[in-house]
Amino acid sequence: MSAGPTPPGKPQVQSLNCPGCGAALVERSFGHAVTIVCDSCHSILDAKDRNLQILQKFKAATNEARPLIPLGTRGKIRGADYEVIGFQRRTIHVDGLPYSWHEYVLFNPYKGFRYLTEYNGHWNDVSILKALPEVHDTAPPSVTYLGETYKHFQTAKAATSFVLGEFPWQVRFGESADVTDYVSPPRVLSGESTGQEVTWSMGEYMSGRDIWNAFNLPGDPPEAVGVYENQPSPVSAEAKSIWVVFAGFLLVLVLMMIGFDISARNEEVFSGSYKFDSSQRGDASFVTDDFELKGHTSNVQLTTSTDLNNRWVYMNYALINEETGQAFDFGREVSYYHGFDSDGSWTEGSPNDHVAVPSVPAGRYYLRVEPEGDPGYSVTYYSVSVRRDVPQYTFYGLAFLALLAPAVLLTWRSLSFEHLRWAESDHPPASWGGADE
């Protein structure tokens, strides 16, 4: 009986022992890793050497943070299954302060390696570029990749400050590389140079919740703190589109203004000229002839024109419906002063006044007029004009402001978001518009 070829079985991890401490090692990358780090004694071992030669040992702090995604966890990224096989922490120093982020090495036997990075709850799905981006020596510098332009964000020297698991390169504790990030949210292009060699990778922003779902992790992801370099703004796209909608609304507003202007009756239904002698005692009130207000319920504009000169009058008006007894009662102060002092000539007020009485139904009306004035003065000549359905522009102004406010608010939020993003960069907002180094 022939045994025949052995059928392919379920992939098994290979068990090894650390030559430094004898602890069991798990190799998950099926021989693709270049180095493997012992979880117990933190020996960095040569995974390509049968005897797992110790390349380096390092001391890890006893309170060292463990990976948020444990090694060996499997998850689905971009539709493919990956297993977390390595973890490292990298640290940069800015103004003497250390800033650390974490990198996870993911492996799929058919797809190869990809990476996840995490900083303050912000995650990126990272893969190595297969083509080189085009670097532009602009101010600030930029790169172009696949037709998309990325702006320079930051250049820093990043040192490896903790490693665990397997890596597809010769990882070393303490080794450093110059890392330059260019951003075009939600993507970031990173160039890592060690000596003459530059490795480019592209990261795409992911939320902690997406990562937790992808790896089916228990609990909640750490909350994202602040704004990350390639974090997509939640409002930028909306802020741009809302201005297009605003322009549309503005057009409708103008069309409405033209339409109402054309269709308004705007007809004079009454006018009269009068004289008021404030020095005379007694009741100065009188009523006008009646007049007809036609059309639908609309406004009535009453204009008072006087010959006032450094004086005032107060006009008590009542627009009374002859048939229903409904009255619109209002008072208007008309005053006009002028003079000359050390600052030059000045004027205050106006000898004329306009008021729009709102929502007056159609019908026959008359005006009751009762002028009041300073008894020390004598005669005021004035005229009263009543117009029906006169276009009023105050509400157009209010509507314009009401439409503008959300667009301005959203744009302000978008700019604030970008301000926070770039505050952490080599090109903080204080240098915007100025000369960048």
Next chain:
Amino acid sequence: MIRALYLAYGAAVLLALGVAQYNGWSLARVNEVKNVPRSVRDNPGSYRSVYSSYHHYTGGK
């Protein structure tokens, strides 16, 4: 989402503007009085405006 909200909000603003313009709304301070007696026509002094002696400017700079 924000765009949809803004569309609804803007449409409401323009609708309110249209209603205000059609009905002749104004921001003027006017007091509406019901059932003014017909006698006011013949005796204007019998009616007292609520704004009578409301404010007298003593003015000038």
